[in-house]
Amino acid sequence: MSVHIASTTAPVNIATLKYWGKRDTALNLPTNSSISVTLAQEDLRTLTSAATSASFERDTLWLNGKEESLDNKRTQDCLQDLRDLRRALEEQDKSLEPLSQWKLHIASENNFPTAAGLASSAAGFAALVVAIAKLYQLPQDMSALSKVARKGSGSACRSLFGGFVAWEMGEQADGSDSQAVQVLPLDKWPEMKAAILVVSDAKKDTSSTSGMQRTVHTSDLFKERVDTVVPRRFNEMKEAIVQRDFPRFAELTMRDSNSFHATCLDSYPPIFYLNDTSRKIIRLVDGINAFYNETIVAYTFDAGPNAVLYYEEKNEQKLFAFLYHLLSGVDGWKSKYGDEQLKAFSDAFSEASEKVEFYLDDELYKGISRVILTRAGPGPQDTTECLIDETSGLPKAL
Ligand SMILES: Nc1ncnc2c1ncn2[C@@H]1O[C@H](COP(=O)(O)OP(=O)(O)OP(=O)(O)O)[C@@H](O)[C@H]1O
Numbered sequence: 001m002s003v004h005i006a007s008t009t010a011p012v013n014i015a016t017l018k019y020w021g022k023r024d025t026a027l028n029l030p031t032n033s034s035i036s037v038t039l040a041q042e043d044l045r046t047l048t049s050a051a052t053s054a055s056f057e058r059d060t061l062w063l064n065g066k067e068e069s070l071d072n073k074r075t076q077d078c079l080q081d082l083r084d085l086r087r088a089l090e091e092q093d094k095s096l097e098p099l100s101q102w103k104l105h106i107a108s109e110n111n112f113p114t115a116a117g118l119a120s121s122a123a124g125f126a127a128l129v130v131a132i133a134k135l136y137q138l139p140q141d142m143s144a145l146s147k148v149a150r151k152g153s154g155s156a157c158r159s160l161f162g163g164f165v166a167w168e169m170g171e172q173a174d175g176s177d178s179q180a181v182q183v184l185p186l187d188k189w190p191e192m193k194a195a196i197l198v199v200s201d202a203k204k205d206t207s208s209t210s211g212m213q214r215t216v217h218t219s220d221l222f223k224e225r226v227d228t229v230v231p232r233r234f235n236e237m238k239e240a241i242v243q244r245d246f247p248r249f250a251e252l253t254m255r256d257s258n259s260f261h262a263t264c265l266d267s268y269p270p271i272f273y274l275n276d277t278s279r280k281i282i283r284l285v286d287g288i289n290a291f292y293n294e295t296i297v298a299y300t301f302d303a304g305p306n307a308v309l310y311y312e313e314k315n316e317q318k319l320f321a322f323l324y325h326l327l328s329g330v331d332g333w334k335s336k337y338g339d340e341q342l343k344a345f346s347d348a349f350s351e352a353s354e355k356v357e358f359y360l361d362d363e364l365y366k367g368i369s370r371v372i373l374t375r376a377g378p379g380p381q382d383t384t385e386c387l388i389d390e391t392s393g394l395p396k397a398l
C-alpha cells in the first residue's frame with residue numbers, strides 16, 4: 001500500500017481589529033475587514049499530518065488522538081475546494097496520480113487547550129488546509145489558500161501568514177476577494193510580544209458563530225461599527241503597524257476590543273464575554289499606562305474572558321514589574337524566566353511601588369489560571385514531525 005503524507009504546523013492569531021459579523025454565513029464572508037497578530041508556535045500551535053492512499057476507505061480526522069466527526073459543512077467545504085484544486089492539476093498533467101479521488105486521513109494535535117477561547121479553530125483549519133495543499137502539491141499562494149481556510153472558520157484565514165495580517169473583507173458575492181494578506185512581516189517588528197492571561201479554561205457558552213449573528217440581527221450599535229468605525233480604524237491600524245507606532249497601535253487595539261464587546265452587550269438578548277477578572281485587567285492596563293505616562297501595553301479580548309496583552313520587548317520590565325507582582329503565584333513564569341530575571345521584575349516593582357497611586361488588586365491571581373508568555377511569530381512551518389504511520393496510514397499513537 002502506497003501512502004502519501006504531508007505535515008505542517010500552523011499558528012494561532014489574535015485579532016487587534018475584530019471580525020464580528022457575517023454577510024454570508026455559508027461562505028464565511030465578513031461584514032468588516034479585520035487585523036491580527038500571529039503568535040509564536042513554541043507556545044500555541046497546531047501540528048497536522050494529512051495522508052492519502054488508494055486503499056483508504058473513508059475520510060477520517062483524529063484530533064488530539066480521538067476520532068472527530070468530519071460530518072460538518074465547513075470542513076466538507078474545505079476538503080471539496082482542495083480536491084477541486086488538485087483535480088485541475090490532474091487534468092492538466094495526466095501523469096499525476098489521482099489523489100483528488102482518494103480518501104484522506106488527517107491527524108492533528110494542538111499543544112494547548114482546544115475550544116477554550118485560545119483560537120484553536122483558527123490554527124486548526126489553517127493547518128488542515130496547508131497540510132492538504134502540501135500533500136496535493138498545489139501551486140496556490142497563501143492568500144489563495146486563505147480563502148479555503150476562511151470557509152472552515154473566518155479567523156483561520158489570518159493564520160496563513162506570520163507577523164501582522166489583514167483579512168480584507170472583499171466585495172464579491174462568491175468570496176473570491178475575501179482573503180488574508182500580510183500587512184507587515186514578522187522580521188520588521190519582531191519586538192512585539194504578547195502575554196495571555198488565561199482567565200478561564202472552560203468552554204464558552206455562546207459560540208462566536210452564533211454570537212456574531214445575534215449581534216448582526218439585533219444590535220443598533222453594530223451598524224455604526226461596521227459602516228463607520230471599523231473602515232476608518234482598518235486604515236489607521238495598518239498605518240500604525242507599518243510605522244511601528246506602538247502607542248497608536250495599542251490605543252486602536254483597546255478601542256476596538258471595547259467596541260466589539262459593546263456591540264455584544266448591545267445585542268438582544270445581550271452576550272457577555274468579559275467577566276469581573278477581565279474588567280480588573282482592563283483597569284490594571286489603564287493604571288500601568290497612566291503610571292508610566294506612556295502607552296506601553298494594550299489589552300484585547302476575544303469571545304471569552306481571557307486577556308491578551310500586547311507590548312514591546314523594551315518595555316517588558318516595566319510591565320512585568322506589575323504583572324509579576326500580582327500574578328507570581330500563577331503557572332507560566334518559570335518556564336520562560338530564570339530566578340535572576342524574575343527577581344529583577346520584583347525589584348522593579350519595589351522601586352515603583354512608592355509612587356503607585358492606582359488600586360492594585362492583590363486578589364487578581366484568584367481569577368487567573370495561568371499566563372502564556374509569548375510573542376509575535378511566523379506563519380505555517382514545514383516540519384519533519386509526522387503524526388501518521390506511513391505503512392498503516394493510521395495515527396502513530398493508535
Ligand atoms: N487541530 C484542529 N484540526 C481541526 N479542527 C480543529 C482543530 N482544533 C480545533 N478544531 C475545531 O475547532 C473547534 C473549536 O473551535 P471554537 O471556536 O469553539 O474554539 P476556539 O477556536 O478555541 O476559541 P475561539 O474561537 O473563541 O478563540 C473544535 O471543536 C474543532 O472542531
Ligand SMILES: C[C@@](O)(CCOP(=O)(O)OP(=O)(O)O)CC(=O)O
Nearest residue numbers: 015018019153154155208209302303
Ligand atoms: C472574536 C473573534 O475571535 C471572532 C472569531 O470568530 P471565528 O473565526 O471563530 O468565527 P467563525 O467564522 O464562525 O468560525 C474575533 C477575531 O478573531 O477576529
